[in-house]
Structures are given as C-alpha cells and as structure tokens.
Amino acid sequence: MEEANLIVEAKLGNKDAWQKLYEQTFTYMYKFVYSQTLHKEQTEDILSESYTKAFLNIKKFRAESSFKTWLYKIVKNELFRNFNKNKHIIQLTEEQEELIGKEDKDLSEEEERRKTKSLQILVQNILHKLPKVQSEILNLRFLLGYSIKETAEQMGISESNVKVIQHRAIKNARENYSYLLSNNS
C-alpha cells in the first residue's frame, strides 16, 4: 500500500495502517535518536512518546511533506525535550581513542565490538559539540543517508545552504577532534 493510502487509513483509525507506517520509519528514527542518546531505554521512551503523539495527531497531518519528514520533526522535538532533562554524554577514554585508530583487520572480535561502541561515542561527541543545525545536517546526511535534496526538503532550506552548513559542520568537527585523530594517524 502506498504511503498516501496508509495515511488516509491511519487517519480513519486503522491500526494496521499505523503499524505499517511505524515499521517503515522505525529504523530511521531509532538510528537518529540512539546516535544522540546512546541509551537504549531512553531511546525507546522517546520513540514511544513520539509515535503516540504522531498517531494521536495524525488528523492534523496535511501531507504537505512526507510522513517521515513530519514524524522526524515530532521525534526531534521530543528528543530535545527529553534529552535536555536527562542529558548524559559519555566521554571517550584513552583506550577507546586508541581503538578508533586501529585497523579492523588487527582487532579481535571483542575489540571490534568495543571499537563499534567507541565510534558511536565519538559520533555522539561530535554531534553534541556542534550547533544544532550543523549536527542535524550531519545526522541526516551521513547517519540516515539522506541526499542533499532530501536534507534540504527535510530542513526547509535550500540545497546550497545545506552544502554550506555541511562544510562548516565538518570543519568544526575536525577542529574539535584534531587531537584525537592526529594521535591515531
């Protein structure tokens, strides 16, 4: 079933349509929220709250953008609301910094698992040190895999603006983590 039909059905209160919309978007939203919180339970709380709000207010959705875009805004608001209350940023340890610099082929299975976690922490650190707009662009572009055009639509800005902000975000991220990367180069 197409998204438009699912939305019409969801507006009529069809729970199957809700579930399909949920399944289509859940992984994206989970990645977005988890990358910021790095906390499973918190992520689940934020998502359950966001989806509840979305389904209770689906009648207000006017299909001017895609459902994912509309939902993303709800999730983003809920994330900031919740995360501001329970902010928990994990700091990278020296050991984790070392692991990030190592090649995957030199790592044992356990070390590889720890490196994955370290990378998640690094991403969280990078995103939280950037201004909101810049971190959002990096999120959309590289974490959720949006194109420049999709990112521009999602954020309601022009494509050239997206490029400029992305450039600044990367530059800032580099400045923030140059010490870490130079140590491991």
Place this chain on the structure above:
Amino acid sequence: MDINIMKISEIMKKTSQTINPSNETQEKVWNQVIEKTNRNSSFLYNIKRGFSYAFLVVILIRVGTLTMDLTKSGSDNTKTSTNIEIPNDVYYSDTDSIMSNSVKPQEDPNRNEINSNVEIIPIESTDNEANRIKAKTASINISVEELGKNVNSIYSLIEEYDGYTENTSISHSYAKIIIRVPSTNFDEMYSKVRLLGNNIISEQVITEDKQTELDNIQHTIETLQAQIDELTSQLNTETDIYEKKELENQIKRLNEDIVSLSKDKNLVLIETSYSTIEVFLTLATKEQDATKTIWIDLKNVLNFWLGMLVKMFVGSIFVAPIVGIIWVIKKVLKILMKK
C-alpha cells in the same frame, strides 16, 4: 588516521550500520505506543486531564487575584499590610479626618487578621495632643465561631466600661451592635473588642479632632464678650436716649449669639464625651470563608477578562477594515499575477 569529509561520513555511516534495533525492541516500542494511544484516548484519561486543566484554571485565578491585590496595594502606600504592628498611639492622616488605632492588641499567633484598613501615620504625641478633645468612631468586622458567646462578651465589656447599646440587630449568622462608650474608656474597650473572635475581617477607626472647632467657638464667644463689655461701657456714658436704645439692642443680639455658641460648644462636648463602636460579628466557618473567597475571586477575574474582551472587540472594530482592505489587495494582486 587523517580526518576529512569522507572520514567523518565514513565514521557516521559505519556507526549507522551498527545501530540497528532488534525486532524485540521494535515490538516493545510498538506495544508501548498502542498502550499509550489507548490510554490517552480513554474517557477516564480525558476526565483526569479535564480535572488537571480545571485545577490549573483555579491556580491561575488565584495568581490573577493575588496580582490584582498586589497592584492595588502597590498603588496605595499608606495602607497597611495584614501583619502590621499597631503602636499604642494616635495617628493623623493628611486629611481632615484622623484615622487611628488606639491600642495594640495582645499578640496571638493563631490570630489571622485580614484586610485591616487602619491607616497609620505615626507622629510624636505630646501632652497637648493627649489633652485635645476628639470624637472617635470605630467600625470593626470580626469573624467568630460562636455568635452568642461573643455577643455576651460585648455586653460584658459595655457594662465594664460604662457604655450603652445604641442599636442591636442579631440574626442566626450575623450580629451588629452599635456601642456608645465614654471617650476616656474608648481605647481600652476597643482594644478588648479587637481580641474577640477568630480574626478581624476589616476595621476602621476614625478620630475627628474637635479641639480646633471648640477653640474657634470659645474665641468667638470671648470676642463677642469683649464687644459687649465695650458696648456696656458706652451705654453707661451715653446720654442720648435713641443711641442708648440702639446700644441695648446690639448688646442683646450679641448675648443671643453667645448663648447660641455656648449651646454649640456644649453639643460638641457632649458629642465627644462618648465615642461610637460599631461591631459586626460574622459567623463563618472556614469552608464558608473559602467558598466566599473563591466566588469573589472568580467574579473579579471574570470582570477582568470581560473587560479585556470588550477592549479587544472595540480594538477589532478599528483593525477589521484595515485587514479587509489588505485581504482585498492581496486577492486582486493574485488575480493580476495569474493573468
């Protein structure tokens, strides 16, 4: 490892690949969503929300009323707050009437005095001021738990201080007693009346200085008397019978004036020899007080918002034509653009 656009994107993409919710997580969140959605659309939940909003409205009303009260009290600096310490003195206001509170009541921690209207401007009392003749009128509204007991207490006080009851009206929830008491006993008696009941709802003491009026009368009498003396001496030396008659008439008129002024002086003295205390006893339980207060608050807030609505309506009368014109211009421009 060198950092560049690719590296950051690579790190993030790699991280993205590692963040994958399990089916269990997906199912768990879905169940939570369904549960929350059902709960939020349930009748009971909406009732609860309704109560929460009602509670919020009550709090807003209270805050609004408090703000209004504060604004009012802020505009009038001479008014005292509820917990004022009342000095044992007589005070003069800027106006001709003198507001006073004569005797400080005994401190009682359980006593809650509200809306005390006593205007207090202390001055140093001198012997002259203490001896000045004043007419005092007090009005006090006291909240009591037992009406009969307090009415009897007032009667005992009247007897104790040689006063008398001018007027009494008692109903099942309310009593009004107008007392006349010798001015010399006023302060002491009033201080004892203030200690009756649970709390003072309102009170006002007006002290009118009659000394100036008496001095003026006395001065006029003395002037007239001097004139009479002068005229009498003229009368004794006057030989012309017509002039004598005229002088006699003048003396007679002046004597009449003196008699009249003396009567006035006596009236003032009688008036000031007794002071009036109006005592209102209100039988009010705490619940009744609370209901009354909320009702008054609600009325004030409704009046306030009604006033705002009227202002907005009047404002919209002026704004509506401008908005209409802008809307028409917009429509015309749109049509022209299409063409």
